[in-house]
Amino acid sequence: LEHLAGRPLQRIGLSATIAPLEEVAKFLVGYRDDGKPRPCVIVDARFAKPIDIKVLCPVDDLVHTPSEVVNESIYRLLAKLVQEHRTTLVFTNTRSATERVVYKLRKLLKEEGIADMDEVEAHHSSLSRDIRLAVEEKLKRGELKVVVSSTSLELGIDIGYIDLVVLLSSPKSVSRLLQRIGRAGHHIRQVSKGRIIVVDRDDLVECTVLAKAALDKKIDRVHIPMKPLDVLAQHVIGMALEQEWDVKEMYKLVKRSYNFYNLEWNEFISVINYLAGRYGELEEYNVYAKIRFDEEKGVIRRKRGIRYIYYLNAGVIPDEAKIHVFTEDGKYVGDLEEAFVQILQPGDIFVLGGRTYEFLRSYGSKVIVRKAEGARPTVPSWFSEMLPLAFDSALLVGEFRAKIAEMIRKNVARDKIIKWIGSNYNLDRKAAENIYTYILEQYLFTNGLVPSNKLILIEIFIDEDTTNYIFHALFGRRVNDALSRAYAYVLSKLANTNVRITVTDNGFMLTIPGRYRLVDVDKLIKDVDSSNIE
Missing domain, CATH: 3.30.70 (Alpha-Beta Plaits)
Known part of the structure; x- marks a missing residue:
């Protein structure tokens, strides 16, 4: 943009949940031609807004309470929180969970006289744009008591006043936790109030650690890819579409970007040669030249007809390929994701739409199966849309488990450990007892070998x-x-x-x-x- 504008630009970056700021600032402003970062002023106001975060346990004993009772208690607790607040935003981690929660909440809130069915809505990316916009408008006008979302309302959308955010299960990262809870009291001077309802013991440990990390301002570090040559290839084609380039000038411009400031000349030229079709053996794989490179003059220019291909293929987000599932007699059953199909072998039993099927074969974008009612699944359920736990957050969880195990190893009194968990991590006694009992059982069963950030x-x-x-x-x-x-x-x-x-x-x-x-x-x-x- 600066090259096109022909003058220096002022760059402004805004984020409430990003770290480390120094590296992100370099990413924002880039480098000068002398190899030094451009100057940048950092204003760290990420924690100016007060937050109120608590982890809630739906039952006193997460171990021995039947799962159906735990599930019922989760919805009862959720209904109580909704009743105590004007507008509640509930986050789940998957689109399917969002639909399930909306269905059960509508029935429960109507039975309890807390809200009408049309005051409870879902909002996720699989819904049409018109439906999502209608939900957002009703939310702004204060016509909804509850909105349940997966990730679509995390950031960037003006949704009006929310006085409580509830997270059903772990948000899987400190940054996402702060983003979600930050939707409540969406004003700099208002308190962002959030409650995390846990579903099992692992979830309790994870949510406890993430909530503490959020209050301690420990945000997950972002990973910025360095020298991604596939991205460079796209930009080279885009630049060649707009004008003829001297290869050295193009290299100088590319190196101003944070991601490519340490790009070597031979790495750059290898990409240019690839795009210019200098690797002829690739043509048998239908990979052809996309730019023209005059090596004698050192000039790069566009190749005829490439603009259409460029616009169709720009970007680095992979397509989600859906594979259609049919029975042997040609009846359509549903869809599976390509990555899941890749692990299936003939004879595998898997679950789709609540029913079990035996995998027979696959070809193209089709999978052929036969019904296997009553058979035990041999392949785990596929949860590709489930959010992964961030690496930094995972290390904190492992560190916490190790700390409790070390206290047990040193024969610290049970009551003292429970009090330490409760006071340091803002938990009630029952939740702290659940954590202590869980790690104690692991310790006793493995003779002191509790998995942690330092032990596999x-x-x-x-x-x-x-x-x-x-x-x-x-x-x-x-x-x-x-x-x-x-x-x-x-x-x-x-x-x-x-x-x-x-x-x-x-x-x-x-x-x-x-x-x-x-x-x-x-x-x-x-x-x-x-x-x-x-």
């Missing part, structure tokens, strides 16, 4: 017809997804069989067919290290 515990579990290697690794789903693939590769070599992977925020499971298919775990661990994994 490996459990071998023998099922009816499989052997499962469970890695209790508290690093969040993104890290665990990468680790699981590396260890699965080694395990497949050791056991000479295919490996099924199941990943969560708190670990991953590698499953191989057959009972007691035991391998050398020491070798499994040692064969994955920093020299052979990127």
